[in-house]
Structures are given as structure tokens and as C-alpha cells.
Amino acid sequence: MASPLDLLVPEQLPEATRGAMESARLGLFITAVSEAVARYVGYPLHRRLGVVETAVGRGGVYLWLRSGAVRQVHRVEVRGEERDAGTYALESPTLGRLLARGQPWPFTGEWTQGVSPTPLEARDTGELLVTYDAGWVTPGQHVLEESLVVDLPASIQLAAVEVVVATVSRDGKPGDVASEAIGATSMSYFAGEDGGRTALPSTARQLLAPYRRPR
Structure with a gap:
């Protein structure tokens, strides 16, 4: 079931990502990622x-x-x-x-x-x-009401695609692992701008930069 918050639809994802899990669970990933992207920019993105x-x-x-x-x-x-x-x-x-x-x-x-x-x-x-x-009309809002025309900026949609692909690929692992070593159980993490940990890939953060509201 689509959510108005959804910044993309499954059809926008690579075939390998769509086939990695059942559609219902993939829908949860899309909504969760859309919420995370909105939190990152600092405000709701849907219209x-x-x-x-x-x-x-x-x-x-x-x-x-x-x-x-x-x-x-x-x-x-x-x-x-x-x-x-x-x-x-x-x-x-x-x-x-x-x-x-x-x-x-x-x-x-x-x-x-x-x-x-x-x-x-x-x-x-x-x-x-x-x-x-x-806000903008999201792909999720278009699915729920076909008369609405999606005007969400392409860079935001692409950023959401990047995050979903990365999130699905590391399903079951910590979301911000940059590298890990099996032997000594060593693990490093992507650092956010505030020094904390973030699950958004750097490519997605670059795409979202023009729309981010300063804290």
C-alpha cells in the first residue's frame, strides 16, 4: 500500500532491488527511507x-x-x-x-x-x-490519486532511490557500516555532518544538499 510520504515507487528501483524481497516488505523500506530523507532535509516533502x-x-x-x-x-x-x-x-x-x-x-x-x-x-x-x-506531489500521492501530477524534484527522487538500494543491499546489517572485518570484528561507520552516524549514502546527501534546511 502506497503512502503519501513515498518519494518513489517500486518501478523506479533497479530490477535486482525489486527482486531482493517480497513487495509488501519493499513497500515498508520505501516508506521508511522516505521518512528518513524528510528528516534529513528537515521538513516534510510531500504536498x-x-x-x-x-x-x-x-x-x-x-x-x-x-x-x-x-x-x-x-x-x-x-x-x-x-x-x-x-x-x-x-x-x-x-x-x-x-x-x-x-x-x-x-x-x-x-x-x-x-x-x-x-x-x-x-x-x-x-x-x-x-x-x-x-511540499511537492510525491509518487506515493500520485498512486493514491492519479489526477495529481508528480512535481517532486528529480534529485530528491534519485536520492531516495539511492538510499533504498543501499538499504536493501545491507538488509540485516547496521545501516551505516562503511567497512567491516570478520576476523577481529572491526567495523567503521559513515560519519554525519554533526559527527554522528548516518544511514544516507554520500551520493544521496549530495543530491539533497540544495533542499536541506540548516539546523
């Missing part, structure tokens, strides 16, 4: 319409949404009042960054006490509400 999200106001010209791949902003409310669409712009879809034109975004959070309070710590108070569409 989502009408996402309603509260945001943190820092009192400057930028407002950051939690999602990347923002396709269109429909509405911004500031303390219950809708802001005119001409007063902001989607400056970076990948980063989910809105630019205020003219009046800056208000500060939301804690203020110092006293005659002249000043911003202390920004936090999400629910005063800034943004409605937007994000």
Missing part, C-alpha cells in the same frame, strides 16, 4: 495544502516557518488581524522565510518589567498565524 502554523516573532524583518518547501502563503494574521499580502513576501521557499515589507514583524514572547519594557525572550505565543501550502 500539504492549507497548513496552519503559529510562528515566533523576533521583532525584525524575517519570520521563519517550521517547514521548508513553502509553495504559497495564503494568509498571515497578526494578533487576530490579517496582514495585507503586499506587506510581506516569501523570500526563501526552501527555508520557509517570510520578509516583511515596511512594518517589521512584531516581537512575541517575554518582556522585561519596568517603565520601558524591552524584549527579553522570543517564543511562540500564538499571536502570529500563517496559512500556506508546502
Whole structure:
């Protein structure tokens, strides 16, 4: 059964990979890999319409949404009042960054006490509400609704193929083994950018680099 999260379909995989396991289990691999790729880039990749999200106001010209791949902003409310669409712009879809034109975004959070309070710590108070569409139509969404046309970037699809092929080939082994020695039971691992371990091959990480949201 396809999932909306699926960044590829079995037909996109090499024949050897498709024949390595039963179709039901391969479907689990595809969905699991798609979830891992989304975690790596830092936001959901499948198309989502009408996402309603509260945001943190820092009192400057930028407002950051939690999602990347923002396709269109429909509405911004500031303390219950809708802001005119001409007063902001989607400056970076990948980063989910809105630019205020003219009046800056208000500060939301804690203020110092006293005659002249000043911003202390920004936090999400629910005063800034943004409605937007994000993500791309995935192959999985197309399978579930054929009228949808896949527009997920080819490099993301290819990265997912790379990860599935690598994951299936090492089925039953630790996901990030770079080398191993049977004799002394020595094993080394791929290192992630943060020094930790990662199961994504370097080729997949390179393909995903333009879409990754900085931590």
C-alpha cells in the first residue's frame, strides 16, 4: 500500500532491488527511507495544502516557518488581524522565510518589567498565524490519486532511490557500516555532518544538499 510520504515507487528501483524481497516488505523500506530523507532535509516533502502554523516573532524583518518547501502563503494574521499580502513576501521557499515589507514583524514572547519594557525572550505565543501550502506531489500521492501530477524534484527522487538500494543491499546489517572485518570484528561507520552516524549514502546527501534546511 502506497503512502503519501513515498518519494518513489517500486518501478523506479533497479530490477535486482525489486527482486531482493517480497513487495509488501519493499513497500515498508520505501516508506521508511522516505521518512528518513524528510528528516534529513528537515521538513516534510510531500504536498500539504492549507497548513496552519503559529510562528515566533523576533521583532525584525524575517519570520521563519517550521517547514521548508513553502509553495504559497495564503494568509498571515497578526494578533487576530490579517496582514495585507503586499506587506510581506516569501523570500526563501526552501527555508520557509517570510520578509516583511515596511512594518517589521512584531516581537512575541517575554518582556522585561519596568517603565520601558524591552524584549527579553522570543517564543511562540500564538499571536502570529500563517496559512500556506508546502511540499511537492510525491509518487506515493500520485498512486493514491492519479489526477495529481508528480512535481517532486528529480534529485530528491534519485536520492531516495539511492538510499533504498543501499538499504536493501545491507538488509540485516547496521545501516551505516562503511567497512567491516570478520576476523577481529572491526567495523567503521559513515560519519554525519554533526559527527554522528548516518544511514544516507554520500551520493544521496549530495543530491539533497540544495533542499536541506540548516539546523
